[in-house]
Amino acid sequence: PVAELAETWSDALDPLIAGANNQQTLQNLSDKALGALNAMLDSIEEGNKPVLDPALLDDFRSAGNEVAADIQPGDQQGEESAGEPVDLEVLEIFLEEAGEILDQLEQLLDDWRKEPANHQFNQEAQRALHTLKGGARLSQLSDLGNQAHGLETRLIDLGGNEPDEAAWQAITEDHDAIVARVAEIRQRYEQGSTAQPADQKTADKPEEKPE
Numbered sequence: 001p002v003a004e005l006a007e008t009w010s011d012a013l014d015p016l017i018a019g020a021n022n023q024q025t026l027q028n029l030s031d032k033a034l035g036a037l038n039a040m041l042d043s044i045e046e047g048n049k050p051v052l053d054p055a056l057l058d059d060f061r062s063a064g065n066e067v068a069a070d071i072q073p074g075d076q077q078g079e080e081s082a083g084e085p086v087d088l089e090v091l092e093i094f095l096e097e098a099g100e101i102l103d104q105l106e107q108l109l110d111d112w113r114k115e116p117a118n119h120q121f122n123q124e125a126q127r128a129l130h131t132l133k134g135g136a137r138l139s140q141l142s143d144l145g146n147q148a149h150g151l152e153t154r155l156i157d158l159g160g161n162e163p164d165e166a167a168w169q170a171i172t173e174d175h176d177a178i179v180a181r182v183a184e185i186r187q188r189y190e191q192g193s194t195a196q197p198a199d200q201k202t203a204d205k206p207e208e209k210p211e
Contacts, residue, residue, distance in 0.1 A: 006037075029060055087139075091189055094139040098182050101132045109175060116162040126155050132178075140186065147178050 033056065040050035105128045112121035131147035151174040154167075163171060 029056070032056055033060070052203050088189070090139050091185075094135050094141075095182070095189060097135055098132060101128050101135075102179055102182060103172075104128050105132075105175065109171065113168070119160045122155050122158060122160075125154050141175070144178070144185065146182050147174070147181060150174060151178065 036052060036056055040052065045051045050064060080135040105125055108121050108125045108128065112118065112125070115121065129148045133145045136142075136145035136148060150169065154170060154174060158167065
């Protein structure tokens with residue numbers, strides 16, 4: 001329950017990082033989550049099994065969904081159409097970090113393939129993707145953040161199970177798509193583009209305009 005609360009709490013805060021305006025609601029829920037977390041840790045120290053109120057998780061999910069719905073149809077589309085500038089210094093730092101994370105992730109997936117029963121590789125990959133997701137969203141790269149979140153969720157859904165061949169194929173495809181997106185962002189950065197680098201739709205729009 002401790003990990004479940006932490007993950008749900010983090011996911012609910014992601015839309016806020018992406019620019020949502022639900023600060024008060026999430027602040028109130030965060031206060032409750034902190035109290036619940038401390039109570040569970042105290043329970044563990046006393047040798048008891050920690051208990052989490054499922055209603056708190058539901059409240060976080062509801063708040064996160066409301067905020068995501070708030071920003072995805074309008075704000076995110078506006079970001080794509082307007083090509084909102086990205087701080088190049090922030091982007092440079094993120095790209096350096098992303099390269100290291102992707103190297104780590106590739107090694108983890110290779111090692112996991114060799115030892116599919118070792119759940120630690122799954123957990124380490126989740127942490128790497130979570131870091132990538134947070135950095136992408138802070139850098140206004142919402143598409144990349146969503147891709148990282150999608151693969152992270154896929155790994156979480158596996159639980160402690162070994163991936164079958166279909167799962168490995170899906171994981172590989174998601175990973176390859178993330179690598180390709182980061183390469184695209186890096187290329188546009190090196191070409192001096194100050195527009196939203198992750199916005200493939202914006203890049204394609206000139207070809208879609210009527211003559």
